[in-house]
Amino acid sequence: MTYSEISLQGEERLVSELAQLGVNYLSRQAVVPTIPRSPRIILAELVRQQSSRIRTALISLLLANPQYASQIPVHSNALVPEIL
Numbered sequence: 001m002t003y004s005e006i007s008l009q010g011e012e013r014l015v016s017e018l019a020q021l022g023v024n025y026l027s028r029q030a031v032v033p034t035i036p037r038s039p040r041i042i043l044a045e046l047v048r049q050q051s052s053r054i055r056t057a058l059i060s061l062l063l064a065n066p067q068y069a070s071q072i073p074v075h076s077n078a079l080v081p082e083i084l
Contacts, residue, residue, distance in 0.1 A: 003054075010045070011049065011051060011054055011062060012028060012032045013028055013032050013034055014042070014045055014046065014049070014054060015028050015032075015054070016028065016031065016032040016033070016034045016035070017034050017037065017040075018057055018061060019062075019066060020034065021061060021065055022035065022043075022061075022064035022065065023060045023061050023064055025060070026053065026057060032084075039065075039067075039068045039071040042061070042068075042073050043058070043061075043068065043072060046058045046061065054057050055080060059082070068076060
């Protein structure tokens with residue numbers, strides 16, 4: 001499996017999760033069954049996405065689920081990769 005295939009699978013999973021959380025405007029190439037993950041993980045993955053269309057969904061996610069905003073300051077260190 002190539003890096004781009006792995007990246008696409010991760011993006012599809014995130015788009016499926018976003019749809020379950022009320023962000024339905026992103027198109028999907030496939031329906032990916034998902035198990036709900038913590039807000040911290042979803043927020044971190046959104047910020048790290050290469051695709052700007054996925055990154056901008058962060059705004060819609062926070063509007064649809066305002067309680068997620070409380071997770072940002074607490075877990076902001078998870079959004080930036082560590083520098084060794």
